[in-house]
Amino acid sequence: MLLSIVLVFLVALDGKVSVIDGSILTLAYFVYYISLLRLEKVKATTPEKKGMVWPFVFYILLGGVLVMYASDKVDENANLLSEKWGVRQTFVGIVIISLGTSLPELAVSLNAAIKGSTGLSIGNLIGSNIFDLWIPIGIAAIITPIQVDIEYLIPDFIVIFIISTLALLFFYKTKGLQKKEALVLIIAYLLYMVYKIAQNIS
Numbered sequence: 001m002l003l004s005i006v007l008v009f010l011v012a013l014d015g016k017v018s019v020i021d022g023s024i025l026t027l028a029y030f031v032y033y034i035s036l037l038r039l040e041k042v043k044a045t046t047p048e049k050k051g052m053v054w055p056f057v058f059y060i061l062l063g064g065v066l067v068m069y070a071s072d073k074v075d076e077n078a079n080l081l082s083e084k085w086g087v088r089q090t091f092v093g094i095v096i097i098s099l100g101t102s103l104p105e106l107a108v109s110l111n112a113a114i115k116g117s118t119g120l121s122i123g124n125l126i127g128s129n130i131f132d133l134w135i136p137i138g139i140a141a142i143i144t145p146i147q148v149d150i151e152y153l154i155p156d157f158i159v160i161f162i163i164s165t166l167a168l169l170f171f172y173k174t175k176g177l178q179k180k181e182a183l184v185l186i187i188a189y190l191l192y193m194v195y196k197i198a199q200n201i202s
Contacts, residue, residue, distance in 0.1 A: 001126050001164055004028075004133040009157045012148040022141025029134040090152060094196055122171065129164070159192055 007028060011021035074097060082092045105128050112121040140146060163185065170181040 001129050001168070002161065004130045005157065005161050005164060008133050008137060012150055012153070015148050015150050017137060017141040017146040017148060019142055019145060022138040022143075022145075025134045025138030026142065029131065029138065032130065032134075088149070088152065090149060091196060091199075094156065118176070155195075163188055163192075 007025065011017055011024060017025075078092050078097055081096070082088065085092075105124060109121040109124050112118070112124065137146070166188075167177075167185055170177045170185075
């Protein structure tokens, strides 16, 4: 997860994520994914159930269509919001869009934590962070190079690296993440949001 942050920062350091940079990010994710599959050994806990697969295929396709439609509307309205507020698109993405797109991950992780599946909860969060940094940026850059306001984003890279490191240190402990430590992470996020808003108001 920390490597994914550093790699994105390095490819964006020149103010542009090129086609080659995007290819590096995409390839890095697939190398990571394949390595993870080879390292993990999963044992089935329930007997395999055979049945019709078309309902699952239908829902996957339906979900994909809805996601594509919704993402187009999000992009369209985010640009309009950026223009009307007179703020950077980066600000709208960090403060508003990121919150909305992270709600499904939050819902899955909370549900898993409530049911005692803490491994699933943490795996979902760490995996989504790596995926979101490498794949969307990587594929988007392959389609068309991305211009980056690196001076504006340097504080964000620093914050995400520090908070990610702090969270991993908390999880590394034998007892895992405690309530006080969780509160530290939540307060850190709220302070970061206040900083971003103040940065764009001033």
